[in-house]
Amino acid sequence: MIEEEHFGYIGNKEISKYILKNKQQTRVGILNLAGIIQEFSIVVNSKRKNLVVNFDTPNEYVENNFQICKQIGRVAGRIKGASFELDNMQYTVEANEGSNALHGGSHGLSTQILDAKITGNTLILFTRLKHEVDGYPGDIDLEISYSLDDDNCLSVGYKAKAIGSTVFDSTVHVYWRLPQGLKNSKLIIPTGQHVETDVGNIPTGNFDTNEKYNLQKEKYLSNVIEELRSDEIAGLDDIYKVDASDDKVVARLTNMEDNINIDIFSNRNGLIVFTADPIDVANHDKGIYNAVATEAQTVSDSLHHPDFGDIRLYDGQEKNYEIKYKVSIV
Template sequence: MPVSSKPWGRTPYREDVLLFTLENSTGCKARISTYGATLTGLEIPVGDKNIDLVLGFDSLEEYMTDGNYFGATIGRVAGRISNAAFELDGQKYQLDRNEGSNHLHGGKYGFNRRNWKVLAQNEDAKSPSLTLELHCKDGMGGYPGNVRIETTFTLNSTSLSIVHRAQCDTPAPLNMTNHPYFNLNGGGHEIDNHELKIFSAKSTTFDKALIPDGRLIETCGSEADFSNFTPLGKTVQDRFFILDKNSLADGPAAIVRCKESGLELEISTNQRGVQLYTADGIAAGTKGKNGQQYGPRCGLCIEPMGYPDAVNRPEFPSVILHPGERYNHSTEYRFRPI
């Protein structure tokens, strides 16, 4: 069957969680949990076998206690919000502090901690899809506005597309992303042999807490220069890159390749930038799925999104959604042989 599901446990609030599998006619498989609208697996045929290219866990319980956002859908606001607070239309909103004095990835009431509802599934053998739905009430997590979100996962040939759509009843911040950790060798390996190209010439600058200070810098010649294919090596990255204008249409935002596995991943998106994270904060010895051991540099995150801390930076493009507008965030991950 192109779309199948099975029970996958219950949340502390006694909500039933389902684990879906999408499988298309090319043999690709994507596994998605209703808890956190989480991508728990993505298998791509390579030669005579399938390789799972995203990191994760075997059980729901491990996802519910995970602090690294493995595969999760992130919101309401991805990235960090300085001092866990912002003002909108003259009113101050206080959010929970879950990273020092700051707010990260939606906090303890983030989308990754919610059990999403199943809205629709498409049994097309070539392009099976799953749509999940989430309702966020005004005031939840400190955020204003009632917001309804739909997220659709579609498996096309050897690519996975993820589309987020949303509407609200009052002005509200919304800056979503997905947080899969990719490893083109499969799990259990470091990513130092991966090469990366980002279609960007600028990045934000930030303080010790990784909060943007409002400035943009040219990356050419710096350790953050990925304008050409560059081995990741041991360089630590947790940085937001502003995409070139032509990358915001149909052009790629970033390409990752690994000569060892012979695979290449191209990411396209309609978002303004991507957050690059080389997983250096993963604790050594973290137990992953299928008996794998994770640790620093176990995977690579490229998170399409709007500017981080834009709610406190008027010089950045706004991430405020207004009534009557429709939030539309699309990203596609395409896999192919080098």
């Protein structure tokens, strides 16, 4: 069963929270505002614990710049020069981070209020992404589905159908709550190749072998950050090329204070890892982190690097993506 409750207003538009539950008393709360995962809570030692960073009002999400647990797109990550080729034509979109485009721009999916329907135990949010709203070529009929099974696996599915030629590679910018300083928190990306980037965090097309970024073996995140500080790097905002898989773990995040594992599965080949304190900006700017974002997508800037994948979508064509988050207590 999926329940709906009032969550507040943006202007005169009502925001709803849809609550998915399972037999383990796990709750997942989804907002029709940007498809936000507002709650992913489990019962640990007889207490309810929300695994994701969250707010209690819609306006707090709107006013925060960290895209907290929102759906982002049309294209997640950065597009170099905010331009790309499509159908032998060059398109320019909004440059909202220096000269580059980031996360679909200031009028992208992360700003929109979606329609909702419930089919059995699945919530479907849907909308039409319009050229006149976000500035990207063509339109897209988009459905985002959310379902929670009894094994504490949340599945997020994307079905995008193009109306005219366009590009599409959305993801959910989920932030996982961790202890202050990322203590007792571990991460492994078993097949992760670290993508080399330039000063604007745009991929060069190469990979690097710097062991400080190697997460193919499990590492404590606090140790990773400490090693990066020796190179005057504040934290992670890094791209990994992974082996896409429906049934093999792309990444595992472990919070050892609560003995919680979060396994991430994705049928795309990229994962961005970003350490942050997305609520206390002063702490974030000091490099004091208590969360990590995991963004499963196609490797960033694939529009300029064909080897990374093809996110172009032509009139009438449909793309389907899926991300799964499986939580277990160990």
